[in-house]
Amino acid sequence: GCGSDESAGSGSGKDGGKIKIVAAHNQTDPDNPYQDGLLKFKEVVESKSDGNIELEVHAGTIGTEESELVEKLKLGAADVVLVSPGFMTQTGIKEVDLFALPYLFDSYDHWEQVVDGEVGDKMAKIINEKSNNDFKLIGYWSAGVRHYYGKKPINSMDDLKGLTIRTQTSGVVADYWKQTGSVPTDVAWGELYQALQQDVVDSAENAYPYFVQQNHHTTDNGKYITETGHDYTTRFLLVNGNKFDEYTEEQRQIILDAAEASVKAEREALYKQEDEAKQKAIDEGAKVNEIDRQPFIELAKPLQDKAVKEMGVEDLLQKIRDAK
Amino acid sequence: MGFILISLFIILMLIGIPIAFVIGIVALLGIMNIPYIPELTVPMKMLNGLDSFVLLAVPLFILAANLMNSGKISEKLIELSLAIVGPIRGGLAHANILVSMMFAGVSGAAQADTAGVGKILIPSMRKKGYDTETAVAVTAASSTIGVVIPPSIPMIIFAGLTNASVGALFLGGIVPGVLIGLAMMIFIYFMAIKNNYPRYTRAELKKFLKLFVESFPALLTPVIIIGGIISGFFTATEAAAVASLYTLLISMFIYKTLKPRDIPKILIDTLALSSLSLFALAAASALGELMSYYQLGTVAQDFFSNHIGAKWVFILIIIAFFLFIGTFMDAIPAMILFVPVILPTALQFGIDPIHLGLIVVITLAVGLVTPPYGLCLLLSAKIGNLSIERSFAAVVPYIAIIIVVLLFIAFFPDVAFYIPKMINPTLF
Amino acid sequence: MNRFVKELEKVQLTLGVIFLSIFFIVIMIQITTRHLGIPVIWTGELANYSFIWAIFMGAAVMVNRREHFNFDFFLKRLKGKARILLSIFNDLVLILFTIAIFYYGIQVVQKFWDYNWTALPEMKMGYVWLSIPIMGGTMIIYTLSHLVNHVKSWKEKGAGE
């Protein structure tokens, strides 16, 4: 079935006729929470529109790189995409990096309160304005809370001294890890299993559903998990604002409703998977320990202050801290 | 629409438009037909398709092979191979195969081996009384081992497409590569007895040792590359860079066969060869983009689960399909286009990506000697000054040999994985 | 025209070789620094982008040298004017496609000029995207010169018959 049924492209929303929406995330694993979220999106959109809006979900098929998905969104080759703050900064909107700061949030409650509240609205506005309406934020998803995992458990910050850690190698995140005494190292995600296995890198950091799915917890350099909880991650659910404005009032409402439902579905799926993945890791022999986060949080504060000053969002940081 | 695009593809190809451009043109027209995908996706995807760290290994492995040829290291290896297998009947042909296996340990591609070895061995085989057909066929067929024994550019591309580990694929290629070489040597042995091919007198031990010592720095290259990758000392891309640097250093300072003034030409040759295959890759990325909007992966998955339940039928279909594609397309664009389509089905059948990778890479290696687009056969026929038709007829038995080994690996994967599992049990 | 094309090819080939050398050196730096434990973060991006420039410049030069692989058995069967006519047709097809690459390439450059590199935020993505219209533009020039030569020989054949 090629081509002949494509006459109703998504540009033709104005007349209220049928439209097609291409929704994409970059994870090829069908069990990823992103997939739950977008499938919910599809379900709500299609049922509420009585089938007048068709939604196609791409799980990594039109891009496994977030940068590519952002480009496609801007061009209109994708209508709904999911992006992390790190990749959004590439588009020149440096304020979004706020959400990538280490130890910004201290729990999911805190995180939800912030992104679903005033700060979240403000950030949505910044993204929309700075991108000239190329990007419109319609929901905040999460990719889990990130922890350290490596060849030995961390009981105090001193234990990190000299350890190589696979993490971002530039920006505030890299600066933070350097200050802990560890050495940020660049390893591609696809090669990380082997790198941990063969002692190329001493440790890494990520959220349970992601590194357990890749079996990192079964490697020599990945089996000690210390719950540093340094990043309650934020993901942006974006649509192309210019295209969105062309839809009818009714279509817009349906999309916004669907976005809301997808936010709920994705977060629920993620929280559930996080518990399951942690249990799986423990069952398969990984050792999990908790740690007093206070010294780590203290270390992050001056870096946060400096970073928000450069981004010009000191007020937002204050609001996030006040929400604790 | 699909039918129109496929017809257009065939017509443009037949009237002589370069294949990489045919791929690009079809991608552009297909995307023009989908209103919600803007046309500038085509050039964007061409660039994005190249924006991958693993691909950097392609020109680097080509550079290493070019340096081996220019530095006359291939000649050293030929001498050594002759000293080892020369005394067997059909010694020159055996040496041709053995040197290709050694060369394969350095080179990630096959053409450089055909060129380097063919230029020397095809004329000398003829001089010693082999018929041109045999000389051309052995040279072409044995150089396909270059992409089976690691390092291997197609394996790197496959790993990039599927997130499979390059190290595991490389290890998996060793046994099939050696098996193909040995099977060809057995075939040559019987041919040699039948046709009374000449053999060489055994080299004196002293001479043999001297040759071995001289070749030692060159023979070390595969050890550095494979060892480095498997031990995690460097990535595939870095290994390629190290291999080039190492080859450059030994040919300049140990063999003293390379002068600084030779380098620009080597760089130009490297750029030429790599930009040809990588431009085809870029164009294929654009066409692959079009195909992914049609979600062909899901289509294939549905088709196989509804109509074909058996794993072995699926494997045979994959082999037949890539044998066909390989006759008119390079391995790299062929994988870019079709691996994403077959991968979901393969996973559903429980086929390990590493196993799938070996099947696909070896199958596409056959494409190097099947006309019309069989680069190694074309090159070898040109060196031997033999028509494509006669060259192809001569190479058919060797193709059969490769396919037998391929089927063996396809249905008894443990054979290929036995050694790698011993070296590193956790890789699989 | 022919002389200009020759000069252009020389410049472009040199550019390609320079980018190839840059990416080779950068990768060496990356290996060295990583094993010394000094994280150098910009090497990956710089290596990738010089590689892309090298390949695109090389691909354009290969158009001029007609090295991109094509099947010529049909072309070879044709004789005289028919063969030249088909060559002219093929040139026109290539020109149309390369014009599209050039035109859409310029649009890409405009749209994404201001995006920045990840590790080197002061560098613009525009510097990378620019390789597309330059490849497309030079491919147009090379193919045009092939077209001119084909038309010339068609005219000569016409006078001869």
Ligand code: NA
């Ligand atoms: Na090889």
Ligand code: NA
């Ligand atoms: Na072929």
